[in-house]
Amino acid sequence: MTTEVSKTLIPVEEIERNFREIEPALSDTEARLEAQRCLYCYDAPCTQACPTHIDVPAFIKKIASGNVMGSARVIFNANPIGASCARVCPVEALCVGACVENTLMHQPIMIGRLQRYATDHAMREGAPQLFKPNPHNGKSVGIIGSGPAGLSCAAFLARLGYQITIYEQKEKAGGLDTYGMAEYKMAQIDSLTEVSWIERMGVEIKCNTKVGTDVTLEELETRHEAIFLAVGLGATSRLHIPGEDLPGVYEALDFIDQVKTRQWENVPIATSVAVIGAGNTSVDAVTQAKRLGAEHVIMVYRRSQKEMPAYHYEYELAKSDAVEFQWQTAPVAIIPNADNSGIAALRCVRTQLAPAAGKSKRAEYQPVPGSEFEIPVQMVIKALGQQKRVSFLETIPGINLDPAGRVKVTPESMQTSNPKYFAGGDCVNGGREAVDAAQHGKIAARGIHFVMTGERIQLAGLDDFKFPIPLTGF
Amino acid sequence: MADLKVNLAGIESPNPFWLASAPPTNMGSMVERAFDAGWGGAVWKTIGEPIVNVCSRLASVDYGPVRMMGLNNIELISDRPTEVNIEEMRQVKRKYPKHSVIASLMVESKKEAWEEISKRVEDAGVDGIELNFGCPHGMSERGMGSAMGQVPDYTCMVTEWVKGATKLPVIVKLTPNITSINYPARAAVRGGADALSLINTINSVMGVDIDTMIPYPNVNGKAAHGGYCGPAVKPIALNMVSELARDPEVGIPISGIGGIGTWRDAVEFLLLGATNVQVCTAVMHYGYRIVEDMIDGLSNYLDEKGFASVQDIIGLSSNRVTDWGNLDLKYKTVARIDHSKCIQCNLCYVACEDGAHQCIHFTQIGTKKFPFVDEDECVGCNLCNLVCPAPGCITMTRVDDGQQSMTWREYSAK
Numbered sequence: 056m057t058t059e060v061s062k063t064l065i066p067v068e069e070i071e072r073n074f075r076e077i078e079p080a081l082s083d084t085e086a087r088l089e090a091q092r093c094l095y096c097y098d099a100p101c102t103q104a105c106p107t108h109i110d111v112p113a114f115i116k117k118i119a120s121g122n123v124m125g126s127a128r129v130i131f132n133a134n135p136i137g138a139s140c141a142r143v144c145p146v147e148a149l150c151v152g153a154c155v156e157n158t159l160m161h162q163p164i165m166i167g168r169l170q171r172y173a174t175d176h177a178m179r180e181g182a183p184q185l186f187k188p189n190p191h192n193g194k195s196v197g198i199i200g201s202g203p204a205g206l207s208c209a210a211f212l213a214r215l216g217y218q219i220t221i222y223e224q225k226e227k228a229g230g231l232d233t234y235g236m237a238e239y240k241m242a243q244i245d246s247l248t249e250v251s252w253i254e255r256m257g258v259e260i261k262c263n264t265k266v267g268t269d270v271t272l273e274e275l276e277t278r279h280e281a282i283f284l285a286v287g288l289g290a291t292s293r294l295h296i297p298g299e300d301l302p303g304v305y306e307a308l309d310f311i312d313q314v315k316t317r318q319w320e321n322v323p324i325a326t327s328v329a330v331i332g333a334g335n336t337s338v339d340a341v342t343q344a345k346r347l348g349a350e351h352v353i354m355v356y357r358r359s360q361k362e363m364p365a366y367h368y369e370y371e372l373a374k375s376d377a378v379e380f381q382w383q384t385a386p387v388a389i390i391p392n393a394d395n396s397g398i399a400a401l402r403c404v405r406t407q408l409a410p411a412a413g414k415s416k417r418a419e420y421q422p423v424p425g426s427e428f429e430i431p432v433q434m435v436i437k438a439l440g441q442q443k444r445v446s447f448l449e450t451i452p453g454i455n456l457d458p459a460g461r462v463k464v465t466p467e468s469m470q471t472s473n474p475k476y477f478a479g480g481d482c483v484n485g486g487r488e489a490v491d492a493a494q495h496g497k498i499a500a501r502g503i504h505f506v507m508t509g510e511r512i513q514l515a516g517l518d519d520f521k522f523p524i525p526l527t528g529f
Numbered sequence: 530m531a532d533l534k535v536n537l538a539g540i541e542s543p544n545p546f547w548l549a550s551a552p553p554t555n556m557g558s559m560v561e562r563a564f565d566a567g568w569g570g571a572v573w574k575t576i577g578e579p580i581v582n583v584c585s586r587l588a589s590v591d592y593g594p595v596r597m598m599g600l601n602n603i604e605l606i607s608d609r610p611t612e613v614n615i616e617e618m619r620q621v622k623r624k625y626p627k628h629s630v631i632a633s634l635m636v637e638s639k640k641e642a643w644e645e646i647s648k649r650v651e652d653a654g655v656d657g658i659e660l661n662f663g664c665p666h667g668m669s670e671r672g673m674g675s676a677m678g679q680v681p682d683y684t685c686m687v688t689e690w691v692k693g694a695t696k697l698p699v700i701v702k703l704t705p706n707i708t709s710i711n712y713p714a715r716a717a718v719r720g721g722a723d724a725l726s727l728i729n730t731i732n733s734v735m736g737v738d739i740d741t742m743i744p745y746p747n748v749n750g751k752a753a754h755g756g757y758c759g760p761a762v763k764p765i766a767l768n769m770v771s772e773l774a775r776d777p778e779v780g781i782p783i784s785g786i787g788g789i790g791t792w793r794d795a796v797e798f799l800l801l802g803a804t805n806v807q808v809c810t811a812v813m814h815y816g817y818r819i820v821e822d823m824i825d826g827l828s829n830y831l832d833e834k835g836f837a838s839v840q841d842i843i844g845l846s847s848n849r850v851t852d853w854g855n856l857d858l859k860y861k862t863v864a865r866i867d868h869s870k871c872i873q874c875n876l877c878y879v880a881c882e883d884g885a886h887q888c889i890h891f892t893q894i895g896t897k898k899f900p901f902v903d904e905d906e907c908v909g910c911n912l913c914n915l916v917c918p919a920p921g922c923i924t925m926t927r928v929d930d931g932q933q934s935m936t937w938r939e940y941s942a943k
Contacts, residue, residue: 091593094918097879119593155872159919 063319064326064348070319073346077239077372078142078168086172090119093164096155101166104153106494107134108516111150115169127177128185130170133516134497135210136203138178138249139232140490141171142241145335147368149490178252188257189216194507197222197279199266202230203489204480205285206250207496208503209258211514215504219258220279224265230287232489234312237339239346243315267450276475281503284462284471284478285496286448288441288486294331298389299437303398307332307340307438314343325433327351329401331386332438333358338369340436345376352378353430357385357406358420383407383420387427389435400429441486451476461485468502469495477503531831532838533824535569537782537804538698538723540656542569542629545795545827545839546820549786549807550575550633550659550702553817556609557617561624566817567824570629572726572807575606575661576614577635577646577673588735588745590761599761600810601735603746603753605667606635611646619653630654631700634691635661635673643687644694651695658697660687660722662713663704663729665756675729678704681716688720698723700784703769706732710769715778725773726784726807728766730756759810763788767801771850774802790819792826799839800846854937861929862909864889864902870922871899877913877923885912904928 063070081089093115101111110129117126130137146152146167154163177185194217198205201223209219227233232246254260264270275282291306293299305323307330313322324347330340333356344352354373356363359382363370373380381403388402405426409419443460453473455463462471462478469477479495481487494516501514513519533544547570548554548563555574563571582604590599607614615632622630632650636642647658662684664674677683684701691699701717703710705728714725732754735745744752766787773779785803789795790811798806811819827839836842866877866889878900881889888906891898902913914923 088594094874094876096873097875099875100873155874158872 063322064324064350067319070347073348074238074314074317074343076242080175081165081168081172086118086169087121089165090115090169092156093119094155100153100155101150101164104149105133105516106149106488106490107140107497108494109133109137109150109170110515111166114173115164115166118169118173123173123176124182124185126173129515130174131177131185131210133514134490134493135207135253136232136249136489136493137170138174138252139203139229139236139241139246140493141167141174142245143232143236143488144490145366145368145488148366178248184255186214186256188214191218192216192508194218195220195279196281196283196503197275198283198285199275200230200285200287200480201228201250201260201262202285202287202480203232203492204287204496204499205230205283206253206258207493208283208285208477208479208500209496210253210256211497211500212503213253213256213258215500215512217504221258221260222264222266222270222275223260223262224269226262228260228262230285234315235308235336236315237311237343238314238317239342243317267447272451280475280507282476283469283496283499283503284448284451284476284482285480285492286444287481289444289447290442291437292439292442294386294437294439296386296388298391298398301389301391301398302396303433304389304435304437307336307436308441310436311336311339311343314347319347322347323434324349327353327430327432328434328436329353329355329386329430329432330436330438331355331401332440333363333365334438334440335365335369336440337438338365338373340438341373341378342376344434344436345378349434351432352376353381353432354378355381355384355386355401355403355430357383358418359383362418381430385420385422386435387422390429392433398433398435400431401435402427402429404428441481443485444482448482459485465502467498468505469499470502470506474506531828531836532840533569533828533831535805535839537784538657538700540570540629540631540698542805543627544569544824545799545805546570546823547572547629547631547784547805547807548812549809550631550661551809551813552604553809553812555607556614557621560617560621560630563812563817563820564621564625564628567820568628568817570631570656570805572631572633572659573607573614573618573655575633575635575664576609576611576650577606578637579608579610580605580667582608583748585746585748586755588755589759590735597759597810597814599733599735599757600759600813601730601733601746601755601757603666603748603755606661606664611649615649615653618650618655622654622656629656631657631659633659633661633702635664635668638672638677638683638687640690643690647691647695647697651697655697657700657723658691658695659700659702659726660691661702661729662687662717663702663727665704665706665730665732666754675704675706678702678713678729679707681712684713685716685720688717688722692721700724700726702729702786703727704729705765705769710772711776711779714773714776718779718781722781724782724784724804725779726786727773728762728769728787730758731762731765733757758787760788760790763794763797767797770798770803771801771847774844774847775850790814792823792830795823795827796830796842799843801850802844802847804840804843854941857934857936858940859929859933859935860927862911862925862927863904863907864909864911864913864923865904865926866900866902866913867922867924868894868899868901870919872919872922873897873899874918875900876916876918880912880916885910889913 114126114129150166198221201221228250229246328344383406390400392399405423406420409421445460455472477499480492535545550572560571586604589597592598632655662678668674669676701722782804785798786807888903917923
């Protein structure tokens with residue numbers, strides 16, 4: 056690591072200021088007045104839009120009536136990670152985007168912030184438990200991965216009376232909620248508070264425990280009647296261009312991971328930073344690079360702005376942070392500096408729409424011959440999406456993956472082709488929102504319970520059990 | 530510019546907006562500031578034998594984000610010496626000869642006491658007297674206020690005493706805490722009253738602090754029932770005003786009171802037969818300044834509607850309030866939902882399903898699910914229209930041909 060990328064560029068106090076939450080907590084008065092504004096729609100669009108189908112009008116009206124614990128119970132009953140979802144959900148694309156007040160007053164209800172108000176209240180120091188778990192039923196489920204899917208499944212099963220152990224390879228639990236969210240959206244401590252809230256429900260989490268290394272699959276299969284795979288995704292995809300392994304080249308998730316330590320002196324940053332990719336993680340990377348004091352942050356994307364995968368409001372956030380954009384630009388090489396201790400520039404080529412792109416859903420772009428140019432940067436962040444954990448998943452006998460490397464499951468139960476194994480979250484859907492993973496965890500919990508007991512239970516925000524449900528017993 | 534002057538039983542005021550007898554008219558300096566702000570008249574805070582008050586004295590009902598939808602008080606009549614109040618009335622009247630100053634009176638039920646105080650305020654030069662037969666708390670336990678207004682014979686008797694002692698116009702202020710407003714009103718007319726004012730406040734307990742379990746307003750751990758007023762009581766007041774405006778045995782002018790906060794409220798009272806209005810809670814909430822828009826709004830309304838004088842609208846809606854038995858049973862409306870204005874909150878659906886007649890169903894249009902009305906099933910009750918938050922989305926549409934009419938009276942006479 057070069058010295059120029061290991062010091063803070065701006066005073067630490069300024070960085071702290073830059074990383075304050077962009078959506079701070081609502082005061083009691085703000086929450087009450089906002090909750091009173093809710094129309095209390097019937098069969099509400101916000102509830103339909105939520106992947107976990109939280110009964111949004113119900114929890115909001117409980118805030119308005121002063122029943123904040125009851126409000127939190129409605130939320131957690133449908134989504135055990137409701138506190139982190141309140142902070143990191145793309146609400147503009149989900150519940151808030153569906154709010155009828157978009158039409159009436161062009162002023163949708165602040166559903167995410169109200170959800171945070173209620174869940175924070177319930178998770179505060181000394182608050183009573185919201186749910187009384189069933190007596191222990193003598194059955195045990197092992198969960199691999201403590202991210203949103205794993206935590207959600209664990210919480211539901213613990214409430215049903217199961218003994219739950221989560222195996223987490225990292226030092227801290229919470230998965231991407233702990234390590235992967237932009238710090239100005241959710242501080243790491245908030246994710247960890249939610250993790251410990253779920254631990255208080257009787258869930259055991261073994262951190263620093265990598266399955267296959269620290270504990271074998273065979274041991275898990277002996278200990279547990281069923282295993283839920285919530286392993287998420289793996290390393291960032293490679294660019295396959297020269298200079299990719301130079302000092303000063305980072306994977307977006309590693310960079311964000313460093314930011315989340317809030318040890319600003321150790322967070323890599325440079326005056327000019329290029330971020331490759333234009334998804335939501337890329338936006339997290341560019342906005343945080345700016346907040347760390349980088350003067351020039353350039354987002355490099357091979358397609359046009361039209362095809363940008365990031366949510367519109369994320370793009371707006373990047374624009375308001377004065378991020379520069381190089382559309383239709385593909386990296387071809389990372390150029391080292393004179394002594395190979397770091398980076399001097401990112402060499403790129405312009406792209407243009409490929410002819411006959413008709414069949415492909417997404418427009419394909421191809422390089423424009425002779426259009427190569429260099430962007431002078433000292434740091435490159437790759438935000439290219441993550442690879443599937445194919446090599447790990449292939450060690451489990453009888454697990455079928457689809458051609459994209461995703462675990463194949465029965466959607467009603469999340470059971471895999473190996474009946475002892477269930478799966479959910481990013482390893483099944485290829486990488487979506489935390490709230491989608493939470494829903495997977497809930498469906499899996501119901502599926503596991505059905506396979507183990509034959510009992511069909513109703514969980515908040517799930518359709519009635521479909522009959523006959525294609526489950527395999529063991 | 531329409532003429533806003535009104536004349537209530539010989540008392541002329543520059544506009545129909547009076548302050549009701551209450552804290553905003555507690556003393557001369559307050560009434561002067563009110564007149565400077567534009568109020569046309571003021572009924573002085575009731576005078577009588579000075580009393581001792583408790584604290585706290587006020588409590589309110591909030592509704593959603595709206596504060597003080599209803600207010601209640603357990604304050605008594607003026608706690609200032611009678612001679613001071615009367616002297617200040619004299620000074621205010623001298624300074625504001627065109628504004629109306631009304632003395633509100635409440636003394637014990639003795640002929641001499643009523644005669645004496647009536648003569649004293651007449652001597653001070655006030656324009657009229659209001660007899661407080663309405664105060665429902667505290668004073669009523671001592672045989673005054675609503676204790677008088679609830680017994681028509683007493684109302685008649687005291688009105689006669691005062692009328693015999695003064696040449697001033699006498700307004701009798703009625704309590705709504707009765708079974709029928711007509712009987713005390715007729716009694717006041719029998720006693721010679723020149724006008725009626727109503728409503729006084731309504732018996733009420735405002736609520737209970739569910740943590741301390743002490744009701745409001747908390748007076749060292751206890752509460753008493755108080756008088757309810759403010760926007761929440763307006764429909765009750767409108768009903769009573771319209772009852773008296775239509776009663777041939779009443780036939781004297783009415784000063785309307787109860788939940789008036791805007792010129793619109795005032796217009797409604799005037800249309801149902803009030804000659805002027807009295808305001809209290811809205812001033813206690815926002816100050817004397819609210820009268821500016823009341824005057825401005827009323828004036829613009831009269832101009833827009835082509836009325837030269839505010840007096841021209843008094844009672845225009847009076848004969849449109851009738852007995853249920855006179856309503857047309859053949860008049861039919863159904864709800865219609867304009868999908869271009871529908872926001873899909875589905876409140877009409879759940880209201881009709883659980884609170885009315887199950888005639889709203891859903892239909893899929895494109896990607897959206899819209900409510901629609903089964904017009905054969907719709908009884909035209911209006912509930913869906915009331916709950917709909919989108920302006921103009923639901924309209925109650927007439928579906929009968931207008932050729933026939935039949936009232937219950939006609940139907941049952943057959």
